[in-house]
Amino acid sequence: xxxxxxxxxxxxxxxxxxxxxxxxxxxxxxxxxxxxxxxxxxxxxxxxxxxxxxxxxxxxxxxxxxxxxxxxxxxxxxxxxxxxxxxxxxxxxxxxxxxxxxxxxxxxxxxxxxxxxxxxxxxxxxxxxxxxxxxxxxxxxxxxxxxxxxxxxxxxxxxxxxxxxxxxxxxxxxxxxxxxxx
Numbered sequence: 001x002x003x004x005x006x007x008x009x010x011x012x013x014x015x016x017x018x019x020x021x022x023x024x025x026x027x028x029x030x031x032x033x034x035x036x037x038x039x040x041x042x043x044x045x046x047x048x049x050x051x052x053x054x055x056x057x058x059x060x061x062x063x064x065x066x067x068x069x070x071x072x073x074x075x076x077x078x079x080x081x082x083x084x085x086x087x088x089x090x091x092x093x094x095x096x097x098x099x100x101x102x103x104x105x106x107x108x109x110x111x112x113x114x115x116x117x118x119x120x121x122x123x124x125x126x127x128x129x130x131x132x133x134x135x136x137x138x139x140x141x142x143x144x145x146x147x148x149x150x151x152x153x154x155x156x157x158x159x160x161x162x163x164x165x166x167x168x169x170x171x172x173x174x175x176x177x178x179x180x181x182x
Contacts, residue, residue, distance in 0.1 A: 005033075010054045013039055014046045039092075046089040061092075065113045066149050068100050070156035075101075077165060079175035088159055 014025055017039065024036035024043075033039060067089075075085040075097065078127035082094035091097065104109035164174060 008055055010042050011046075011051065013052065016044050017043055044083060044087070045092060049090065049092075054094065056153045063091075064148075064152070065109065066150055066152045068104075069109070070100060070103060070152065071174075074156065074160060076174055077160070082099075088163060127161075 009031075012034075013031060016022060017024065017027055022030065024039045027033070027039050028036040042054060071085060071089050071091070074080070074088065075082070078085075080088065082097050084093040086092070086099055100112055103114075107114075167174060
């Protein structure tokens with residue numbers, strides 16, 4: 001059974017680590033935490049998302065298919081680690097991306113698009129509804145979906161550009177450069 005830690009407790013440990021007093025391992029022994037990697041995760045969440053990164057999420061985050069595909073494409077194109085990819089896209093747990101990758105490799109995009117949990121009840125149909133009205137709603141929905149996809153693709157491209165700028169600022173090369181020359 002996993003143990004729940006309070007926000008204040010996590011913040012205390014992160015601040016103690018950042019002050020340079022103790023290492024991950026020594027902090028885990030001092031506070032009787034089963035693994036030092038948990039503290040490492042807290043420090044990473046604090047560095048990338050601030051204090052809010054340490055708060056327990058009240059509901060499970062749901063990500064659209066296009067977002068998942070963009071994250072996987074970014075990871076593959078840049079060669080970034082799961083942790084760096086999660087930080088770039090604001091995902092709290094890097095293991096989520098690893099799960100997406102496994103689902104994608106096994107089942108393709110269908111594996112990423114599976115709804116989780118119990119399926120919703122069937123909506124009651126209205127026999128008085130005009131068919132033309134239904135078609136116009138479908139058309140409007142398609143336009144909205146296309147707009148959403150384009151917005152998400154733009155966001156992905158902005159993030160990728162920012163990542164490449166950071167690489168350049170650090171004097172590092174684009175890891176994709178080797179793949180393009182071959």
